[in-house]
Amino acid sequence: MSFELDKNVSLALLRAKCPLIQCITNEVAMNFSANILNALGASPVMSFAPDEAAEFVEHSSAITTNIGTLTREKYAGIQLVMERAKILGKPVVFDPVAHFATTFRQKATAHLLTLSPRIIRGNASEITALTKTTEAHGVDSRDEGKTSFEAAIKAARLTKAVIAMSGKKDFITDGKRHVIIEGGNSLMAKVSACGCALTCVTGAFIALAPDKPFDAAIKAFSTFSAAGALAGHNAKGPGTFVPLFIDALATIDDESIAAHISVTPWQNDIETE
Numbered sequence: 001m002s003f004e005l006d007k008n009v010s011l012a013l014l015r016a017k018c019p020l021i022q023c024i025t026n027e028v029a030m031n032f033s034a035n036i037l038n039a040l041g042a043s044p045v046m047s048f049a050p051d052e053a054a055e056f057v058e059h060s061s062a063i064t065t066n067i068g069t070l071t072r073e074k075y076a077g078i079q080l081v082m083e084r085a086k087i088l089g090k091p092v093v094f095d096p097v098a099h100f101a102t103t104f105r106q107k108a109t110a111h112l113l114t115l116s117p118r119i120i121r122g123n124a125s126e127i128t129a130l131t132k133t134t135e136a137h138g139v140d141s142r143d144e145g146k147t148s149f150e151a152a153i154k155a156a157r158l159t160k161a162v163i164a165m166s167g168k169k170d171f172i173t174d175g176k177r178h179v180i181i182e183g184g185n186s187l188m189a190k191v192s193a194c195g196c197a198l199t200c201v202t203g204a205f206i207a208l209a210p211d212k213p214f215d216a217a218i219k220a221f222s223t224f225s226a227a228g229a230l231a232g233h234n235a236k237g238p239g240t241f242v243p244l245f246i247d248a249l250a251t252i253d254d255e256s257i258a259a260h261i262s263v264t265p266w267q268n269d270i271e272t273e
Helices: 011-017 030-040 053-057 072-088 103-115 124-130 146-159 186-190 194-206 213-232 238-251 254-260
Strands: 020-024 043-045 062-066 092-095 119-123 162-166 170-173 178-182 262-265
Touching: 011 030, 011 254, 020 030, 020 053, 020 072, 020 194, 030 043, 030 194, 030 238, 053 072, 062 072, 062 194, 072 092, 072 103, 092 103, 092 194, 119 124, 119 194, 119 213, 124 146, 124 162, 146 162, 146 170, 146 178, 162 194, 162 213, 170 213, 178 213, 186 213, 186 238, 194 213, 213 238, 213 254
Parallel strands: 020 043, 020 062, 062 092, 092 119, 119 162
Antiparallel strands: 162 170, 170 178, 178 262
């Protein structure tokens, strides 16, 4: 990885600090995401109940929120957590899963975006739909490439958040700087909740450098992608890939990350605002 990141955004430092990450994710992803964070070296707490969720913010280094299986109770918990995080200056990574699919999700997302998440993590359809520039296709992404990259840049400028877009080529932008991350393995797309777990991993890295969300997103995506590449070497399919992936996250180091992915700046012709 040739792109130079803030020195605090390192895997070694993550494991030394073992930051507490509050993850409000969906039921499909909860167990997998907790195992991923534990393997990586962070400490997950998966509370979303309105009666206690905001209290956990006091003790957390970063928060991730996900609307994959949205209910009124979960939405209430997410609101309280993001409001408290904003007051305390705690970084939030927001994952607007299929936010375009229903009126409930659209309204929820519109409000949660006003609570200043520092990173928004999603696939190409979800990120592109934030700008309302194309028809969305569902939870899985179908629109990748230059058009979605440009939409991500517009979304970053619109939301004032770092946009971290996952796909065959991952794309990270803060509206001014943009990078493409290449690596990983095709089996990652066959594992349910892989993207949601990536949101939680992004939360672990932003905990190390709350004021460097661009760097944190790059490191999170690079780590995740490199672990996928390592796991894919011996996997026979998605069933064998999952335990190998968790093992890879538990044993990977910064040097191995650099050896298995590429991070390159991306040039665009969008007029600077």
